[in-house]
Amino acid sequence: MRRRPGLVVGLLFLIGIFLVYGGSAFAGITFNGVRAFQTGTYPYAIATGDFNGDGNADVAITYDRHHNISVHLGNGDGSFQAQEIYAVGNCPASVVIGDFNGDGKADLAVANDWDGNVSILLGNGDGTFQTQQTYVVGHRPVSVATGDFDGDGKADLAVANLYDDNVSVLIGNGDGTFQAQKTYVVGNGPKSVAIGDFNGDDKADLAVANDVSNNVSVLLGKGDGTFQSQTTCDVGLYPSSVAIGDFNGDGKADFAVANEWDGNVSILLGNGDGTFQAQQIYAVGTYPVSVAIGDFNGDGKADLAVANIGSGNVSVLLGNGDGTFQAQQIYAVGNEPLYAVGNGPYSVAIGDFDGNGTSDIAVAGGSVTGLRGKGDGTFELIKPLYSTGSSLSLAAGDFNGDGKPDLAVPSFGGGLVSILINTTRPYPALSASGPVGELE
Secondary structure, X not given: OOOOOOOOXXXXXXXXXXXXXXXXXXXXXXXXXXXXXXOOOOEEEEEEEOOOOOOOOEEEEEEOOOOEEEEEOEOOOOOEOOOEEEEOOOOEEEEEEEOOOOOOOOEEEEEEOOOOEEEEEOEOOOOOEOOOEEEXXXXXXXXXXXXXXXXXXXXXXXXXXXXXXXXXXXXXXXXXXXXXXXXXXXXXXXXXXXXXXXXXXXXXXXXXXXXXOOEEEEEXXXXXXXXXXXXXXXXXXXXXXXXXXXXXXXXXXXXXXXXXXXXXXXXXXXXXXOOEOOOEXXXXXXXXXXXXXXXXXXXXXXXXXXXXXXXXEEEEEOEOOOOOEOOHHHXXXXXXXXXXXXXXXXXXXXXXXXXXXXXXXXXXXXXXXXXXXXXXXXXXXXXXXXXXOOOOOOEEEOOOOOOOOEEEEEEOOOOEEEEEEEOOOOOOOHHHOOOOOXXX
């Protein structure tokens, strides 16, 4: 099975060599002082949190083809301290932040793809971490998520094992240690795992995207740390990204799934009892790899933005609020059904970058560009493009404490992360902003 670049949720910061490019204004949005930082090669997965309790955003990064992670402490002005390196397993593929020993300090859980285990690094609260503890899971663990599966208020872990076609569940003891894994069969090629409540019983359930069997596995939690056997929902070929939202306003969780080889998106409406209706299919571009949820026309109904790597564009589908979506070509700028954004967009981030109260879309691929929302569900292309190298992910956040969403963009092959500081003037209060950094 081929290994595809992961779609990373979060903020990537790589500290080292500092470069500055000239900023420019476009469509009412200005990014200035684009900074590229060099560090380890092949940045792969990312998690952000406050590791030393100073209120500033810090970052933990895994690196493909390596045996470590790096931790970067933020100074609160858009700059970061020199990295600290911590040993983990071989080829760490996914990282999450949680409090695994109940001391109120951020800890890390890392899924090590080639070692078949998970590393736990307990935080000391001063930005440093203790030596890893490892726990055996399955073959090729590629995704890890944290939640409370037995209702004891302690963090537990769920891990998708790509080659074993199962999910490992590790129940936390609350002191930073975990019980031995329990495994649950899912579909073929589980690529990602997400946590939600799919039957309204206030117990954590699991959704797993299986990119070989072309379905989504749903495992309903019993509330005691165990799960029922899977039920499966058929989707399209090679599902690569799943987003959970409420598409028909009934308060029940629904799924949106990007089907990479079919060039479409599957919508599965939840019945509220842990089952889902048969998929509805909506055409998008070629090789869709990422889907995000936002409200692009201000009607309070969930809309979708999809990154299409093959056709080099982003599809926008406006929700009708009843679980259906309008066709993508209805929302074109001019007569174009899609928004051309350059080659190979891998992921999108949604935020209000110009502070006008409407959602905009930032896109990462061969370069960084964006779509400025007009508030009616249509967009205009933001120019110029910012060259950041081949980028597998994109994140929005406030990196310098000025209340404006900035951008962080990694370059997978070049081992760089570019920080684009938002210098838009004037800019309303942050409370007027839309959602920031919603990635799948």
